[in-house]
Amino acid sequence: xxxxxxxxxxxxxxxxxxxxxxxxxxxxxxxxxxxxxxxxxxxxxxxxxxxxxxxxxxxxxxxxxxxxxxxxxxxxxxxxxxxxxxxxxxxxxxxxxxxxxxxxxxxxxxxxxxxxxxxx
Amino acid sequence: xxxxxxxxxxxxxxxxxxxxxxxxxxxxxxxxxxxxxxxxxxxxxxxxxxxxxxxxxxxxxxxxxxxxxxxxxxxxxxxxxxxxxxxxxxxxxxxxxxxxxxxxxxxxxxxxxxxxxxxx
Numbered sequence: 001x002x003x004x005x006x007x008x009x010x011x012x013x014x015x016x017x018x019x020x021x022x023x024x025x026x027x028x029x030x031x032x033x034x035x036x037x038x039x040x041x042x043x044x045x046x047x048x049x050x051x052x053x054x055x056x057x058x059x060x061x062x063x064x065x066x067x068x069x070x071x072x073x074x075x076x077x078x079x080x081x082x083x084x085x086x087x088x089x090x091x092x093x094x095x096x097x098x099x100x101x102x103x104x105x106x107x108x109x110x111x112x113x114x115x116x117x118x119x120x
Numbered sequence: 121x122x123x124x125x126x127x128x129x130x131x132x133x134x135x136x137x138x139x140x141x142x143x144x145x146x147x148x149x150x151x152x153x154x155x156x157x158x159x160x161x162x163x164x165x166x167x168x169x170x171x172x173x174x175x176x177x178x179x180x181x182x183x184x185x186x187x188x189x190x191x192x193x194x195x196x197x198x199x200x201x202x203x204x205x206x207x208x209x210x211x212x213x214x215x216x217x218x219x220x221x222x223x224x225x226x227x228x229x230x231x232x233x234x235x236x237x238x239x240x
Contacts, residue, residue, distance in 0.1 A: 040185075041184070041185070045183055045184070049180045049183055049184060052176060053177070056172060056173060056176055057194045060172075060173055060194050061194055061195075061196035061201070063165055063169055064161070064165070064201055064215060065161070065199070066195075066197075066198050066199045066201055066215070067196040067197040067198030068196060068197045069194065069195075069196055070195045070197055071195040072192065072193070072194050072195070073192070073193040074181055074186065075181075075186075075190045075192070075193075076181035076187040076188060076189055077190055078185065078186050078187030078188075079185070079186040080186065081180055081181070081184055095184060095185075
C-alpha cells in the first residue's frame with residue numbers, strides 16, 4: 001500500500017518532464033523502497049550509490065559550514081544524478097538527461113521529496 | 121609562479137560574485153594547490169573532502185550511465201559546495217551562500233575551471 005503510494009509519487013514526477021529518465025526512493029541505508037527505472041539500470045546499484053553519496057554529502061555539508069544536507073547534484077557529460085533528502089530516513093534519486101532544464105527539475109523533485117517525507 | 125597564477129584565477133572568480141565565499145584548487149589526491157579561504161576554514165579539510173567527493177561522484181556518474189564527471193553540487197541549508205573538474209589532475213571547489221544565483225556561479229566557475237585546466 002505504502003509502496004504503491006511511493007510509486008505513484010515517482011510516476012507523477014517522471015511525468016512532469018521528459019528530461020527525467022528514472023527515479024527511485026531509497027532508505028538511508030541504501031535499500032530500495034520504490035523505483036521507476038528503465039531496463040538496464042540495476043536497482044541495487046542505484047540504492048548503494050545514492051546512500052553513499054548522501055552520507056558523504058552530509059559530512060561535507062557539515063564540515064564546510066553549509067548546514068544540514070538538502071541535495072547532491074552530480075553532473076556527468078551524459079546527464080545528471082540528483083539526490084534529495086526526503087526526511088531523515090529516505091532519499092529521492094533522479095536521473096536526468098544532459099540538457100535537462102535544471103530549474104524545473106529542482107522544483108518538481110523538491111515537491112516529490114516533500115510528499116515522500118510526509119508518507120514515510 | 122604557477123601558484124600565483126592559480127591564486128589570480130581564484131581572486132578573479134571570487135570577485136565575480138558576492139555569493140562566493142571561498143574557493144580552492146586541489147589536486148586529485150586532495151592536496152591544496154591554491155586557495156582563497158576566509159579564516160576559520162581549514163585547508164586540509166576542504167582538500168580531503170573535495171577529493172573524496174570527486175572520487176565518489178566520478179564512480180556514480182560512470183555506474184549510472186552519466187558519463188565522465190564534470191561537477192558535483194552539494195546543497196546544505198546554509199549554502200552550497202560546488203566542485204568542478206579542472207582536467208584530470210585537479211578540482212576547483214567553491215563555497216557559496218544559501219541564496220546564491222546558481223546559474224551565474226555555474227558559468228563563472230566553468231570559466232575558472234577551464235583556465236585552471238590550461239595552466240596545470
